Amino acid sequence: MKIITNLSAAILALAVPIGPAIAQDEAPTAPAAEPKISLRSDVMAIAISIDDQGHATTTLAQPEEFTPGTKLSFGMNYSNTGSEAATNVTGTSPINPAVRLAPDADPALVVSVDGGGTFGTLETRSVETKPEGTRAATHADVTHVRWTIASIAPGESGRIAFPVIIR
Amino acid sequence: MHTTFPFLPSRAALLAGSAAVCALGSVEATAGGVRAGTLIENTAIATYDDGAASRTITSNTVTILVDELLDVTVTSLNSQPVLASPGEAVLTFEVTNQGNGPEAFDLIARTNLADNEFETAFTSVAIDSNGNGVYDAGVDEILAASRTTPILAADQAITVFVIVDVPGDVEDQQTSGVELIANATTGTGAPGTAFAGQGEGGGDAIAGTSTASASARGALRAGVATLSLIKSVSFQDPFGEQSAVPGTLATFTLVADVTGSGSIDDLIVVDAIPDGTTYAEGTLTLDDGPLTDASGDDAGEASNENGISVSLGSAAVGAQHTITFTVTID
Numbered sequence: 001m002k003i004i005t006n007l008s009a010a011i012l013a014l015a016v017p018i019g020p021a022i023a024q025d026e027a028p029t030a031p032a033a034e035p036k037i038s039l040r041s042d043v044m045a046i047a048i049s050i051d052d053q054g055h056a057t058t059t060l061a062q063p064e065e066f067t068p069g070t071k072l073s074f075g076m077n078y079s080n081t082g083s084e085a086a087t088n089v090t091g092t093s094p095i096n097p098a099v100r101l102a103p104d105a106d107p108a109l110v111v112s113v114d115g116g117g118t119f120g121t122l123e124t125r126s127v128e129t130k131p132e133g134t135r136a137a138t139h140a141d142v143t144h145v146r147w148t149i150a151s152i153a154p155g156e157s158g159r160i161a162f163p164v165i166i167r
Numbered sequence: 168m169h170t171t172f173p174f175l176p177s178r179a180a181l182l183a184g185s186a187a188v189c190a191l192g193s194v195e196a197t198a199g200g201v202r203a204g205t206l207i208e209n210t211a212i213a214t215y216d217d218g219a220a221s222r223t224i225t226s227n228t229v230t231i232l233v234d235e236l237l238d239v240t241v242t243s244l245n246s247q248p249v250l251a252s253p254g255e256a257v258l259t260f261e262v263t264n265q266g267n268g269p270e271a272f273d274l275i276a277r278t279n280l281a282d283n284e285f286e287t288a289f290t291s292v293a294i295d296s297n298g299n300g301v302y303d304a305g306v307d308e309i310l311a312a313s314r315t316t317p318i319l320a321a322d323q324a325i326t327v328f329v330i331v332d333v334p335g336d337v338e339d340q341q342t343s344g345v346e347l348i349a350n351a352t353t354g355t356g357a358p359g360t361a362f363a364g365q366g367e368g369g370g371d372a373i374a375g376t377s378t379a380s381a382s383a384r385g386a387l388r389a390g391v392a393t394l395s396l397i398k399s400v401s402f403q404d405p406f407g408e409q410s411a412v413p414g415t416l417a418t419f420t421l422v423a424d425v426t427g428s429g430s431i432d433d434l435i436v437v438d439a440i441p442d443g444t445t446y447a448e449g450t451l452t453l454d455d456g457p458l459t460d461a462s463g464d465d466a467g468e469a470s471n472e473n474g475i476s477v478s479l480g481s482a483a484v485g486a487q488h489t490i491t492f493t494v495t496i497d
Contacts (some may be wrong), residue, residue, distance in 0.1 A: 035217050039226035041209045065361070066207070067236045067373050068200020068267055074209040076226060084218055091213035098201045098233065152215070166233060167201045 036082030037089065037152065044073040046163060070166045071102055076147075079157030089149040092116065095164065101142040102163035109162060112144040113137040119146050197321035199375070203235035203268030204368020235268035235366030237351040238375035241383040244300075244326065248342060248388035250429055253335040256287065257302045258385035260327045260347045264319035266375060268367035272349040274314040276329045284341040285389065287331035292347075295326035302328040315352060329385070339391040339427040344384050351379035390429030392484055396436065397422045413496055417444060421490040423479065430483040436490055439474035443497050446471040450493035453477055 045063035050056050060073055076093060080086055094116065095101060101111070105122075112118060113125045125137035147160050195202045210228040214221055244259040264270050278287045292314050293307040307328060310316070316325060329345055353372045354362050356379065366372040399422075404415040411417065421438060425431055440446045451458045451469040458467035458477070467477040467490075475492050482488070 034219075035215065037213065037215055037222075037224055039211055039213055039224055041211060041226045041229045043209050043229045043231055063231070065234060065359070065373060066231050066370065067234045067375070072231075076211045076213075078213070082217075086215040086217060088221075089213060089215040091211050093209065093211040096207045096209070098205050098207045166207065167196055 035084045035086035037086050040077040042075040046073050068166050073161045075159050075161040077159045080152040086152045091147045093145045099164040101139040102165050110146040111142045113141040116144040197267050199267035201233050205233040207231050232370040234370040235372045236266045236375040237379035238265035238377040239349050239381045241349050241381045243383045243385040245385050248386035250390035251333045251387040256333050258329045262349045263324040269318045271318045271352045272316045275348040277346040280344040283343040285337045285343050290330040293328045337389040341389040343387045346384045348382040355379040392429045392431045393427045395424045415496045418493045423488045425482045425486045432481050434479040434482045437476045444494035447493040452491045
């Protein structure tokens with residue numbers, strides 16, 4: 001059994017890795033001599049519980065409710081089921097216009113506010129205002145989220161996520 | 168064994184390749200948020216180097232359906248208490264669907280509020296069918312016994328009239344309240360209460376912060392106007408004295424005072440010419456202005472046979488009118 005507990009070393013510019021590491025107890029039985037990356041999207045509810053000492057614990061749960069204002073975790077589960085490392089992994093997730101990136105998203109998140117044309121951290125982004133000028137972009141302006149991982153080793157997997165709020 | 172997230176959301180259908188269902192950039196939002204029934208997708212595309220070439224892969228697409236939030240507000244549109252006299256009184260309210268989907272609302276009017284100084288009898292609830300903001304009997308639709316509004320689109324507001332009957336024994340300046348309650352027909356409950364599968368588009372309907380119920384109070388203040396009429400007479404005999412002898416001119420003065428609240432409509436002051444006297448032609452006056460004896464040309468008319476009649480029309484509180492006419496003692 002091989003349990004991957006620490007993904008952070010592999011993640012350079014990352015979406016917030018909220019979820020627990022994925023346990024995987026078997027290597028593929030017939031590994032191909034190349035990396036094989038699979039992606040699986042999910043949508044989770046973010047539940048925050050506070051214990052007696054006032055420590056907040058964030059857990060993910062199956063979402064029950066999808067009303068405006070509901071906060072969700074949009075996740076991307078990746079795994080390398082191949083036999084070689086995959087390098088320069090870049091993933092892009094469009095943000096559905098019915099949701100907005102939550103204000104507590106990691107400031108290091110690489111985002112686009114122009115439909116996926118250009119990317120950078122939110123603080124470097126600006127949007128045009130009418131009739132002229134620009135203003136600093138806000139979380140609500142984000143149209144895409146991008147994440148990069150330098151290398152995913154064989155058998156390695158994890159979840160990258162960003163929080164959104166239904167508009 | 169391959170342990171991944173054991174997550175299979177009951178209503179988060181895995182719809183691969185359905186990106187056309189929800190095109191980016193066009194989402195209808197309401198004051199209550201994204202419209203109920205909107206589909207929200209999460210998907211991703213990734214590229215990586217496999218040692219020889221760059222590869223591109225696409226994830227599945229997770230689609231969720233926006234639930235219907237049930238929220239409502241009720242507002243009294245009467246900025247001041249409605250002046251009410253015995254008979255019909257109309258209070259005006261606005262009911263607004265603050266949710267994100269279409270919903271009808273059951274309306275309940277309460278007239279037996281705790282601090283009422285008089286109590287009205289509920290008559291009916293009508294909606295402002297012609298949209299002019301004023302209750303028009305026979306034009307504005309009276310809601311049937313269940314008193315359910317038509318289905319209101321998200322953000323839609325309608326004007327609602329509550330018609331009550333003011334009792335005959337009401338006293339001037341007494342106050343009374345009428346409360347209008349609007350409940351979402353799907354159901355009401357503490358915020359978060361879910362009505363499975365009853366939302367627009369097949370999602371759940373969920374009570375919002377308003378509990379899917381709201382109420383507002385309108386006030387009535389009794390305006391009962393009272394008319395007092397004081398009649399006096401002065402004599403001028405042929406000798407310049409004040410005795411009542413044949414040939415004496417008797418001038419009658421009628422003072423009409425309106426007190427209380429509101430106004431008196433169609434006020435007409437009539438008086439007969441006393442027996443044994445004869446009306447002195449051309450002596451009728453109203454508020455020091457002469458009136459002709461003929462009917463139809465001004466507010467007054469006078470004749471020996473029919474006496475005097477002066478129409479004061481609508482007289483508001485505080486109005487005072489003085490009518491004089493003179494007769495000759497036979």
